[in-house]
Amino acid sequence: MPAHSTASDNPLDRERSHLASSRSALRSMREDVESLDIRDVTGNWVNAAILAREIDDRIKALADLAHTPLFFGRVDFLHAPGADLAEGGEGERFYIGRRHVHDADGDPMVIDWRAPVSQSFYRASKKDPMDIGLRRRFGYTGGELTAYEDEHLTDPEETTGASALLAAEIERPRVGPMRDIVATIQPEQDEIVRADVHGTVCVQGAPGTGKTAVGLHRVAYLLYAHRERLARTGTLVIGPNRSFLQYIEQVLPALGELDVAQATVEELVAHVPLRGTDTAQAARIKGDARMAEVLRRAVRSGITLPTEGCVVVRGSRRWRVASYELEEIVRELMDRDIRYGAAQAALPQRIAHAVLVKMEQGGEAPDDRVQDAVARTPAVKATAKALWPPVDPAKLVLRLLSDAEFLARCAEGLLTEEEQAAVLWPKPGKGVRTAPWTPADAVLVDEARDLVERTASLGHVVLDEAQDLSPMQYRAVGRRCTTGSATVLGDIAQGTTPWSTDSWSTALHHLGKPGSRVEELTVGFRVPGEVIGYASRLLPEIAPDLAPATSIRTASDTLAIRRVDGSAAPEDADALDAASELAPATPPALTEAVLAAVGAALRNEGSIGLIAADARVPALGAALTAAGLPYLDPGTETNAESRLTLVPASLAKGLEYDYVVLDEPAAIVDGEADLRTGLRRLYVCLTRAVSGLDVLHARPLPAALG
Numbered sequence: 001m002p003a004h005s006t007a008s009d010n011p012l013d014r015e016r017s018h019l020a021s022s023r024s025a026l027r028s029m030r031e032d033v034e035s036l037d038i039r040d041v042t043g044n045w046v047n048a049a050i051l052a053r054e055i056d057d058r059i060k061a062l063a064d065l066a067h068t069p070l071f072f073g074r075v076d077f078l079h080a081p082g083a084d085l086a087e088g089g090e091g092e093r094f095y096i097g098r099r100h101v102h103d104a105d106g107d108p109m110v111i112d113w114r115a116p117v118s119q120s121f122y123r124a125s126k127k128d129p130m131d132i133g134l135r136r137r138f139g140y141t142g143g144e145l146t147a148y149e150d151e152h153l154t155d156p157e158e159t160t161g162a163s164a165l166l167a168a169e170i171e172r173p174r175v176g177p178m179r180d181i182v183a184t185i186q187p188e189q190d191e192i193v194r195a196d197v198h199g200t201v202c203v204q205g206a207p208g209t210g211k212t213a214v215g216l217h218r219v220a221y222l223l224y225a226h227r228e229r230l231a232r233t234g235t236l237v238i239g240p241n242r243s244f245l246q247y248i249e250q251v252l253p254a255l256g257e258l259d260v261a262q263a264t265v266e267e268l269v270a271h272v273p274l275r276g277t278d279t280a281q282a283a284r285i286k287g288d289a290r291m292a293e294v295l296r297r298a299v300r301s302g303i304t305l306p307t308e309g310c311v312v313v314r315g316s317r318r319w320r321v322a323s324y325e326l327e328e329i330v331r332e333l334m335d336r337d338i339r340y341g342a343a344q345a346a347l348p349q350r351i352a353h354a355v356l357v358k359m360e361q362g363g364e365a366p367d368d369r370v371q372d373a374v375a376r377t378p379a380v381k382a383t384a385k386a387l388w389p390p391v392d393p394a395k396l397v398l399r400l401l402s403d404a405e406f407l408a409r410c411a412e413g414l415l416t417e418e419e420q421a422a423v424l425w426p427k428p429g430k431g432v433r434t435a436p437w438t439p440a441d442a443v444l445v446d447e448a449r450d451l452v453e454r455t456a457s458l459g460h461v462v463l464d465e466a467q468d469l470s471p472m473q474y475r476a477v478g479r480r481c482t483t484g485s486a487t488v489l490g491d492i493a494q495g496t497t498p499w500s501t502d503s504w505s506t507a508l509h510h511l512g513k514p515g516s517r518v519e520e521l522t523v524g525f526r527v528p529g530e531v532i533g534y535a536s537r538l539l540p541e542i543a544p545d546l547a548p549a550t551s552i553r554t555a556s557d558t559l560a561i562r563r564v565d566g567s568a569a570p571e572d573a574d575a576l577d578a579a580s581e582l583a584p585a586t587p588p589a590l591t592e593a594v595l596a597a598v599g600a601a602l603r604n605e606g607s608i609g610l611i612a613a614d615a616r617v618p619a620l621g622a623a624l625t626a627a628g629l630p631y632l633d634p635g636t637e638t639n640a641e642s643r644l645t646l647v648p649a650s651l652a653k654g655l656e657y658d659y660v661v662l663d664e665p666a667a668i669v670d671g672e673a674d675l676r677t678g679l680r681r682l683y684v685c686l687t688r689a690v691s692g693l694d695v696l697h698a699r700p701l702p703a704a705l706g
């Protein structure tokens with residue numbers, strides 16, 4: 001593309017003119033697709049319908065979204081890429097954007113951010129300029145190109161500080177769902193986004209280092225680089241709960257990817273209706289990897305060695321497979337590494353084959369059809385069923401959790417008596433539909449199902465907030481990507497389940513991807529330096545091996561910690577639940593101060609999160625309503641009119657707000673079963689704010705924060 005193509009000397013004008021011509025080229029591309037006449041090329045209506053849908057999708061993909069910049073960057077190569085940096089090679093200029101746009105001659109006007117040539121836009125540095133003379137980033141205001149920022153990577157004189165456009169992008173007030181970060185992916189993030197599809201990558205990263213953003217962009221990248229393969233095998237993003245998934249669900253569609261499934265782990269294993277809850281101890285044992293062996297034994301517990309032979313009558317002759325021969329067949333199937341159900345299906349054929357051999361020895365010449373017919377005879381079917389009975393996974397787990405004697409047999413040498421007692425349901429389950437299934441039980445059923453029949457594997461799975469999974473849950477996720485790969489994202493310091501992982505190598509082992517590479521992201525984008533510094537004081541107690549995150553933003557006055565005095569008379573007693581009745585009562589002055597802080601925060605632009613211990617939420621909700629401050633639940637998207645969300649601490653993970661008002665930290669810590677988990681929960685809550693955090697407390701703060 002020629003470097004000088006317009007009359008104006010003002011670079012901004014020239015860039016605007018390229019934007020205008022790219023837009024009109026995009027329009028032409030769209031019109032071309034719209035005018036396609038498919039009548040001649042489709043032989044039948046099925047083809048026509050499929051093609052029409054594809055064309056429809058393509059038209060949608062080519063829509064010019066007024067508020068999404070068509071390109072956000074530009075790179076000027078010193079030489080033509082691929083010309084082996086030859087002396088005199090002509091440099092080329094590329095505009096980088098969300099999608100590919102070409103002109104009438106097919107020459108590129110905008111390059112997709114995922115194309116190989118775009119990689120240098122993200123990765124080039126002064127140290128390694130990657131043959132780039134100029135990198136330009138564009139700033140937009142309401143769809144208008146209004147600014148640009150240049151870096152001359154090969155100019156030793158030029159010094160560049162932090163990018164103002166990047167800071168502005170991060171601080172741009174947010175309402176609505178999570179945004180994409182294509183324009184500002186950082187080099188260490190890009191390494192993960194573009195990592196090879198065959199490898200599993202695990203990312204440990206402090207709050208706000210972009211793990212979720214990186215995981216989602218990685219899916220978009222992989223779909224671009226391996227479209228056919230992944231369209232066939234499927235991709236899945238797993239998040240901790242529905243409100244989190246709702247928050248992130250727009251990112252991939254905004255990047256043009258509409259076909260990525262999203263689910264929670266609970267939804268993946270939803271084979272039985274959940275009716276019960278476990279104690280922490282029971283859940284921990286049920287989530288322990290030893291349960292996999294307990295279940296393997298349970299599934300195979302019905303296999304019986306024969307005591308008598310099997311007799312097949314064909315015409316006037318009788319054929320007998322002796323009991324020792326049947327035993328050989330059963331033992332051989334038991335030793336083979338195949339699913340229980342596959343072996344069950346193979347057994348009648350094996351018995352029939354033994355009959356066939358005898359027929360041949362007896363002078364007959366049976367063919368394959370005879371073997372099938374023999375396999376279907378009642379005698380063979382009955383023998384096979386007795387030796388290798390069918391297993392219904394849910395019924396099997398129901399029995400395991402209801403029948404102490406059966407559990408003892410399967411768990412011998414694996415679980416102690418005390419552990420077995422903890423695992424059993426208080427009352428035996430009567431039927432699959434009515435049993436007191438807990439979330440951890442559903443994972444067991446999933447494991448049992450997989451022992452019977454192999455779970456289908458996807459091409460790629462992104463597992464977010466992975467630190468909270470139990471070993472059995474890792475296994476459930478792992479079997480959904482046995483033939484594919486995974487991106488595992490998490491933060492050990494944010495683990496808040498009784499079974500949360502302390503080591504990524506253990507987690508990867510349970511996932512079935514041992515030895516995968518573990519990367520660490522340490523630069524925080526969300527949380528201002530002052531705030532992350534304060535929250536990091538908890539790290540020695542909650543994750544001593546982790547280094548504190550740094551922040552790319554160092555603004556001051558982002559953190560306020562205020563003690564509220566007041567009499568400890570309980571407020572609205574109806575709103576207090578049993579747990580909080582045991583805790584010190586909350587002075588009304590605290591609630592008043594919180595309402596005032598929320599009111600002040602609302603005077604800023606952007607979203608506001610009021611985060612509080614779950615037990616405090618009803619009282620605070622009532623107080624907000626009484627004060628005429630409408631609020632949303634975390635699962636509901638904020639908008640320009642409703643910018644305030646009341647967030648129970650248990651749902652804060654993964655979410656973020658421009659301004660956070662944090663109510664009574666001590667109550668958040670008390671809401672968890674033990675101090676370390678409580679402090680971890682508080683760490684999550686302290687790290688949700690982009691522009692300002694206001695902490696209000698009446699009770700003493702945890703020692704590290706005091």
Ligand SMILES: Nc1ncnc2c1ncn2[C@@H]1O[C@H](COP(=O)(O)OP(=O)(O)OP(=O)(O)O)[C@@H](O)[C@H]1O
Nearest residue numbers: 181184185186207208209210211212213525526654
């Ligand atoms: N390169 C980037 N450019 C601009 N914004 C970024 C970049 N990386 C991350 N962000 C922003 O920082 C915020 C935090 O990112 P994200 O939620 O992905 O972090 P996280 O590591 O998953 O955090 P948590 O551990 O709290 O779940 C988001 O608003 C995201 O858009």
